Amino acid sequence: MIKDNLTSRSIRNNNSYNILKALVDQQRLQRSELTVYSKVSVITVNKIVDKLLAAGVLTETTAESSIGRKPKELTFPQDLGFFCCINLCKISQIGYFIYDIHSKPLSEGLVRVERESDFHTALGECLFQIGQAARQMAMPLLGVCVSVPSVYYEQEDAVNCDLIPGLENIRLKKLLRESFCIENITIIHDVCASAGIEYRLAHTDSLYYFYLGDGLGSAYVRKGELIQGDSYAAGEIGQGITSFEGEECTYESILSISGLCRQLGASGQDELEETLKRYPAMGTIEKKKIDPILGLAGEFLYNICWILNPGMIVIDSSIPILAELIRFVTMKKCERLGSAPIGNHVSVTLPMEKNHYAMKGCVLLLVERWIEKILEEASKGSVLDVN
Template identity: 25%
Template sequence: MKFINKKKILHYIQENPGHSRTEIAKALSISKPTISKLVDELINEGWFREKESTSSSSSGGRRAFQIYFKHNAKYIVGVDIGGTSVEMAIMNLRGDLIEKVVFSTQKYLSKNLVQVIANHIHSLITKSGLDNSQILGVGLGVPGITDVEKGLVFDAPSLGWKQYPLVKKLGELLSFPVYVDNDVNVAALGEQWKGAGKDKRNILQITLGTGVGCGMIINGQLYRGSSFAAGEIGYMVTDRHAAEEAYDSIFSGYGFLDSHVGGPSITKRMLKHLGTGDEESDDWPAKKIFEMAIAGDENALNIVQDALSHLGFALINVISIVNPECVIIGGGLSKSMHHFLPDIKLTIDKHLPIEASVTITTLEDVAILGAAYLVLKEHDSILQV
């Protein structure tokens, strides 16, 4: 009970800084002597600081002491491992980035990528003027299905990892805990902590990139499914007739929706229209095709509208199952989506009576923030949220 009460007090002050012991006792319905004793312990342990109020009490007595959470009491590391690049940052418990680094994934993939990640983490700690004892843990987002309990990456095609013991391998190189999850789940956590999902308990995070991913937060917690594969909506079928016929899968292992909405599928359709070969695909990134569509190019517009029609119907299906408060669209392609968002909303509203806010993320560094927040979610400590 003592630990539970200390945790309640700590989280209350995190959200309500500057309150006095009396105010904390009243808000949490815990006796004033108990609050006073536990606050003193939290101050001695380095979690809180107190400051004398600038105003006297209403009765004219001595000034109360205001309690504040020390956001620099510990630090966390967030790592986003992408198929193209690895981004990582060290931050305090409020999510303020202290140091950040980005480097190529493919350059080091065949040269012990895990060792390179560990080296960069140590470098970030040194540059930040910290030592290992101040690090609560490191969280990682990986583009693949992960077993968060065993720390295994089941399958990450862009990294060539299958049944890869990432937590064990990285943990052997670090002196603090390591946690891992799917990159879309991690992005959902970032939005829950610092983005459009803050203060919301039911969130859908949709990522648009090479494929289509979905992270689900239900009743305030990530929903991962029985085998950690919840949210794999890239396999969703949004046209029965097209699915029964042979359709062009963008990559082996990718699903129907991936093959109609993902960036490479949009590129492939443009190349097919132009009658050119795959060797020219780099000249036609999906972002360029979106820009052409916005400028009024008829062929680009048809390709983009067809892709977003599939996305709209996929969102209808997922919203009808999950009933979220908000749907947040992120990923590389999201930056090209603003012009078309009203059309997607019209499609949803036409077929679905359930209300759900659909927005495009504005949160910078969402993946590394979410990876760091994963530590606060999974690490068994007084800070666990």
């Protein structure tokens, strides 16, 4: 891959990005502190900050102090705007979450979906409530990110509907543009968003994220890049085939929540969770039903170590005890890596981001794209174009 040449304009935009990102992360900084966090020279910081102040992107106020000098601090305006993340990954409900630019939750809401045919209506009610929230806060909506349960096809503006048929024929990006009159719209597969936030939190160059829920999914991040494949199908491991108890089947039919319920005779997720919680105290005969399933997951993840060679594997599930059991089995399998003829090693962990429905990965992505949009406008010769 040939890297883009860094022109004087792109260098300025990189500096501006670092300054804005530092303020997103730290919330308020003095100019002298900003040079440290952004790794930009004092002269350049002053030039860029003056332009950002003139554009109304930042404000500068005197810090509150009872003694000594009162330095000035840079912050984003309180009425700058907000970001909204929508969770479309559940059949029975649609959740939305509102954040400020620092990813601080401001409010949230939930719309129930009574029947599959009502999904479009429920989504419309969700968008109406978000619009109401915007009017009550008297702030502009700066971006929307939608988490979906499968592949999103940008050109067709369509979501693969195998898990939630109610998404069929809904043109999400078109609907959001018409509802909110904004362009900063991101639609992302939920496992990709989760893998992204786990990668940010981890100390590794590569990470494989494995999720067991209504379906079975995964995502691979290497050096900050999400690897999605030619048809955006990389990570759709649920569709992979294996042999289980003498029959050819998909991984999803065995390892998804519905697959586990069917095999273990559980009526639903709650009963399945209670069954798995009893696993440590189970006798040998009772464990015989569960051990082959756990072994299948552990074997698959062991093989991932040789196919992708990630530095870290994160195992996640809507049933936490299930993720814990699979992690234990996978770690035992991966002990073989140390004695393999080719050197290999991996860290197997549970997720560090516990609040799945806060969708931290989604809001961080939105904020970054908002910054990029500001700088894109700057590159066209606006007030941020520092000479």
